[in-house]
Amino acid sequence: MSDPETGDTGENSEGDNEGDLQDNVGQRFGRLPATADDREVKGRASREEVVDFFAERFGIEASVFEGFTFWEKGKGKIWIFADEMPSPIRIEGLGMTVLRTRQEHWKPTHSAVERFGRHATKNVVDLTPEQAATFARGEDQDFPEWDGDWGYLIAAHELAGEREPIGVGLYVYDELRSTVPKGNQEALSVL
Numbered sequence: 001m002s003d004p005e006t007g008d009t010g011e012n013s014e015g016d017n018e019g020d021l022q023d024n025v026g027q028r029f030g031r032l033p034a035t036a037d038d039r040e041v042k043g044r045a046s047r048e049e050v051v052d053f054f055a056e057r058f059g060i061e062a063s064v065f066e067g068f069t070f071w072e073k074g075k076g077k078i079w080i081f082a083d084e085m086p087s088p089i090r091i092e093g094l095g096m097t098v099l100r101t102r103q104e105h106w107k108p109t110h111s112a113v114e115r116f117g118r119h120a121t122k123n124v125v126d127l128t129p130e131q132a133a134t135f136a137r138g139e140d141q142d143f144p145e146w147d148g149d150w151g152y153l154i155a156a157h158e159l160a161g162e163r164e165p166i167g168v169g170l171y172v173y174d175e176l177r178s179t180v181p182k183g184n185q186e187a188l189s190v191l
Contacts, residue, residue, distance in 0.1 A: 029079065029094050031087035032070040044072055045101045053099070053106055058154060059121030071095070076102025080112070107152055110167045110181055117154045117165030124154045125169060125176065132157035135178045136166055138185040143176035152179075 032047045033039045039046060047070050054060040071079045071087075071094055081095030098112035117124070125146055127135060134141050135155050146153075148171075155169040155176070167184065170177040 028088045028090045029071040029073045029085075031085075032072060032078070041072075043076075043102055045070075045076075045078060045099075050078060050099060050101075054108075054116070057152070058108075058117075058119075058123050060116055060119045064116060064119045068095075070098075072101075076100055105151060107179075108154075108168055110179070110184055113154050113165045113168050117156065118163065120154050120165070123149055123152075124156050124163070124165075125171070126163065127155055127157045127166070129157065131176075132166060133187070133189075135169065135176070136180060136186050138178045138180045138182065140175055140177045142174060143171065144174040146171055146174075146176070 030041060030044065032045055032050065034046060035048045036046045050070050051062045051065050054065070055062055065080075068080050068082055069084060071081060071085075073079060073094070077097055078099040078101055079093075079095050080098045085094065096111045096115070097109045098116075099109065100107045125143070125148070131141060131143075132155070150171050153169045153171050153176075155166045155178070156163045157166060158164070167178065167180040170179055
């Protein structure tokens with residue numbers, strides 16, 4: 001029976017049975033292991049794999065992620081947090097989501113691109129003001145001029161003389177597809 005005030009079910013302090021600690025539990029954050037060799041939860045990415053993904057796909061140096069911890073909650077939803085916490089832990093949120101794993105192609109989140117995208121040195125598509133406005137509205141567009149990798153890219157545009165990331169795009173068959181979440185779509189002024 002659970003305590004209605006605390007939600008305590010009488011299990012250990014994290015609300016988990018000892019045998020559950022090697023399982024992915026959707027209601028609990030589990031810290032990513034440092035390396036694949038340290039993995040205890042089947043299918044869980046390691047910190048090294050996450051940092052390597054951002055380095056290999058977008059050229060974001062590992063040093064950008066120093067001081068951050070990575071966590072999984074649910075099936076492949078990776079969160080980043082600028083502090084330490086005990087693991088596992090049952091809470092609703094911890095930092096922000098940065099990556100979706102446990103699928104064929106890992107996908108960075110819109111929030112991750114907004115926060116870390118300015119550190120990217122590859123697989124960034126620079127958009128004209130008109131293209132940026134189309135992308136920010138969540139619309140797909142023909143984009144035959146891109147001669148880089150297919151897959152998830154960082155869409156960016158120039159703002160006040162600096163490259164500013166807009167969000168995650170998916171490039172396939174000469175088309176740039178906007179994956180900007182509906183709640184983040186906006187109408188940009190074209191100057």
